[in-house]
Amino acid sequence: MKANGMQSLYGWGMLSPFLALFSAFVVAPLGFGLGLGFFSWDMLGGTPAAWIGLGNYAEAAADPYFWKSLRVTMVFVLFTVPLMVGLATALAFLLDRAGRRQGIYRVALILPMMINLTVIGILWRWFLNQDFGLFNAWLGTVGIKVPWLGEPGWAMTAIVAMTLWWTVGGPSIILLAGLQQVPPQLHEAAAIDGAGPWRTFFYVTLPVLRPVLLFVVVTQVIASFQVFGQTLMVTRGGPALGTRVLVQYIYETAFTNYRMGYGAAMSWLLFLVIGAVAWAVFRLLRSE
Amino acid sequence: MSGTARVAVSGIALLSAFVLLGLFGSGWKGKPHSGVQELRWWNMFAGPDGGRTLGLVKKFNAANPDVRVSMQRMDAGLYYNKLFVAGLARRGPEIFVVHADVLPRFARANLLEDLGVLRDRDGWASGDFDSQVVNAVTFDGRMRAIPWDIHPVGLYYNAELFRRAGVVDETGRPQPPTNREEFLEAIRKINQLGEKGFAFTWLRTNLYTIMRQFGGRLFSEDGRRCTLDDPHNIEALQFCVDLIHRDHLVAGPQGGDPFAGFRQGHIGMVMEGIWMIADFGRAGLDLGVAPAPLLGTVPAVWMNSHCLALRPGLSPETREAAWRFIRFLSDEGLDWAGAGQIPARISLRRTSVFEAMAAQSVFATQIGHGVYPPRIPISFEFTGEFDLAVERALRGELDPATALREATVRVNLALDRDRKANHGFGKTP
Numbered sequence A: 001m002k003a004n005g006m007q008s009l010y011g012w013g014m015l016s017p018f019l020a021l022f023s024a025f026v027v028a029p030l031g032f033g034l035g036l037g038f039f040s041w042d043m044l045g046g047t048p049a050a051w052i053g054l055g056n057y058a059e060a061a062a063d064p065y066f067w068k069s070l071r072v073t074m075v076f077v078l079f080t081v082p083l084m085v086g087l088a089t090a091l092a093f094l095l096d097r098a099g100r101r102q103g104i105y106r107v108a109l110i111l112p113m114m115i116n117l118t119v120i121g122i123l124w125r126w127f128l129n130q131d132f133g134l135f136n137a138w139l140g141t142v143g144i145k146v147p148w149l150g151e152p153g154w155a156m157t158a159i160v161a162m163t164l165w166w167t168v169g170g171p172s173i174i175l176l177a178g179l180q181q182v183p184p185q186l187h188e189a190a191a192i193d194g195a196g197p198w199r200t201f202f203y204v205t206l207p208v209l210r211p212v213l214l215f216v217v218v219t220q221v222i223a224s225f226q227v228f229g230q231t232l233m234v235t236r237g238g239p240a241l242g243t244r245v246l247v248q249y250i251y252e253t254a255f256t257n258y259r260m261g262y263g264a265a266m267s268w269l270l271f272l273v274i275g276a277v278a279w280a281v282f283r284l285l286r287s288e
Numbered sequence B: 001m002s003g004t005a006r007v008a009v010s011g012i013a014l015l016s017a018f019v020l021l022g023l024f025g026s027g028w029k030g031k032p033h034s035g036v037q038e039l040r041w042w043n044m045f046a047g048p049d050g051g052r053t054l055g056l057v058k059k060f061n062a063a064n065p066d067v068r069v070s071m072q073r074m075d076a077g078l079y080y081n082k083l084f085v086a087g088l089a090r091r092g093p094e095i096f097v098v099h100a101d102v103l104p105r106f107a108r109a110n111l112l113e114d115l116g117v118l119r120d121r122d123g124w125a126s127g128d129f130d131s132q133v134v135n136a137v138t139f140d141g142r143m144r145a146i147p148w149d150i151h152p153v154g155l156y157y158n159a160e161l162f163r164r165a166g167v168v169d170e171t172g173r174p175q176p177p178t179n180r181e182e183f184l185e186a187i188r189k190i191n192q193l194g195e196k197g198f199a200f201t202w203l204r205t206n207l208y209t210i211m212r213q214f215g216g217r218l219f220s221e222d223g224r225r226c227t228l229d230d231p232h233n234i235e236a237l238q239f240c241v242d243l244i245h246r247d248h249l250v251a252g253p254q255g256g257d258p259f260a261g262f263r264q265g266h267i268g269m270v271m272e273g274i275w276m277i278a279d280f281g282r283a284g285l286d287l288g289v290a291p292a293p294l295l296g297t298v299p300a301v302w303m304n305s306h307c308l309a310l311r312p313g314l315s316p317e318t319r320e321a322a323w324r325f326i327r328f329l330s331d332e333g334l335d336w337a338g339a340g341q342i343p344a345r346i347s348l349r350r351t352s353v354f355e356a357m358a359a360q361s362v363f364a365t366q367i368g369h370g371v372y373p374p375r376i377p378i379s380f381e382f383t384g385e386f387d388l389a390v391e392r393a394l395r396g397e398l399d400p401a402t403a404l405r406e407a408t409v410r411v412n413l414a415l416d417r418d419r420k421a422n423h424g425f426g427k428t429p
Helices: A002-036 A055-061 A064-096 A099-114 A117-127 A134-140 A152-167 A169-179 A184-192 A197-225 A229-234 A246-255 A260-287 B003-026 B049-063 B076-088 B100-108 B115-122 B131-136 B159-165 B180-191 B203-213 B231-246 B274-281 B316-331 B333-337 B358-364 B379-394 B400-421
Strands: B037-043 B067-073 B095-099 B149-158 B196-199 B267-273 B287-290 B301-304 B306-310
Touching: A002 A260, A055 A260, A064 A099, A064 A152, A064 A169, A064 A197, A064 A246, A064 A260, A099 A152, A099 A169, A117 A134, A117 A152, A117 A229, A152 A169, A152 A229, A169 A197, A184 A197, A197 A260, A229 A246, A246 A260, B037 B049, B037 B076, B037 B316, B049 B067, B049 B316, B049 B333, B067 B316, B076 B100, B095 B100, B095 B316, B100 B306, B100 B379, B115 B316, B149 B159, B149 B203, B149 B274, B149 B333, B149 B358, B159 B180, B159 B267, B159 B287, B180 B196, B180 B267, B203 B231, B203 B267, B203 B301, B203 B379, B231 B379, B231 B400, B267 B274, B274 B287, B274 B358, B287 B358, B306 B316, B316 B333, B379 B400
Parallel strands: B037 B067, B037 B095, B196 B267
Antiparallel strands: B095 B306, B149 B267, B149 B287, B149 B301
């Protein structure tokens, strides 16, 4: 009992630095933000914050910009997550079979993630220029000219493509690690039973890989809802708000227009949306 | 020593060498002696112009051993966030740069020292600023900042394309347009080459200039009501929409970097700020500059100023040292003009040194009819709505009248909300 007590104390002692930082930089700001959402506070105004109850939440419900940016975010999530997971899974399979060169390919996949987003944003903005960009110069050789940043649909396509290129390395490596945990005996048994590659994948590999896939999907959903840097750097939310995601709108509300209360309220709404979607995905994948 | 340890030690040594080199290069001189007044200067000159400001800091520090200024340059996108937050926490820098159109927010938050008192006391630069420039930095009758420069938009043109298209005078020299007819003619001729005669770049400055040239006003005189849907503004926006959708002379907004085509020599003209001189100059173009053509009936060009401001509540010693630095920067306005700016001081613009700056002196001819952005406390919300309205109209999503009317409604709602939240303090400061 005494030993257990000491062990418990030791455990809490080891945890305490993390808990202190977590409380100071995550829990406390979250609580502050929750409270702030009930106030009207122009940070640069001449008056202190004023209690308005659910006024900020009511404003969000009637704010067309809020719904527009939430819709844009949803579109990004709906395209990015399945493509990311599918591409990462395919790349993980290829890597798993790459033999000696696996190390080189792994580095090549991770390399874009090591480039600063600002640099990537500037580069892609040049690549995507409609008249003078690299992509249209290539496409021009077969007579195609795409208004990459001029039309909302194409701009979103460009943002999704850039995100995939930039970040697919991370989930690929995680899935590769998952694949390498699949016992080879299972594949051998499936082969003896006459299962082809597809049946082996769906009935042997995928079930074993499911916990890793679940982790990748949930983290990708959360990360995709929080998309911000890509749109800010490449499109600034344009054209005509066609790629202004919710985090960018929250940022502009709080840190450009200094409406801290309204920004905090929208952050909590986003938090609830992310929580609900992540929970639904978790339940769906776990139960299958 | 193992291989890994050798690599680690070499890495640390290399890193230390870089840090030391960086410190020497930045002019860092370690802890100051006692009695030396330390000042922090924040600005948004994170581009090549930052090298020029660093040179000015070094020059001041060398000439003023009792003061040491350290400069922090920040990305323009984040600069005001940091400055506002630091200012509100009373931990802001002693000296900072603010654009003239952002000053109303700073003034309302009491983040600006009254520099008029110091200026009057010293009788410094009296009568050396244009009246509209003084007005831009004056709130409640107090001069809250010292205008350092003026940066208007003007016309950049590709002289080679002009010559190829035959847009030349009788001696064969490129003839930049001065009015609407010449402007349209130049576009048509350059388009016939298979290039682009004109492209909209920064919609905000381009459209603000054209609207004001059409006689439009964006706010009522007292700044309490937005008048963006003024018929003159609608007419100006319609003119631009027609260039794109009816006459097919100009491409619509395409997003991305609108300057790329001009840099690559495929666009004949752009209406852009003086700060692009260095950038376009490096592109290897046969570059020409001219005043913005008069597309409407009233001469007008968008302009803004970098202003030098002091944090309020400084000790008398610190304030005097900071004021000395501001005066130094203002006096060195010609050096700063080399970065692609026009000195705000009239006396500096009349020097032979400035007149020898070919591009800057051309842009400076427009100061008399230069117009600052609206002087309102919700400047960021207004520009967001303005940008969106003109973009939607130029893209053909909405007709100009509807786009401007919708924006007007939203800006007026924001003005009302701002007044309510600030107990009537929403009027033009």
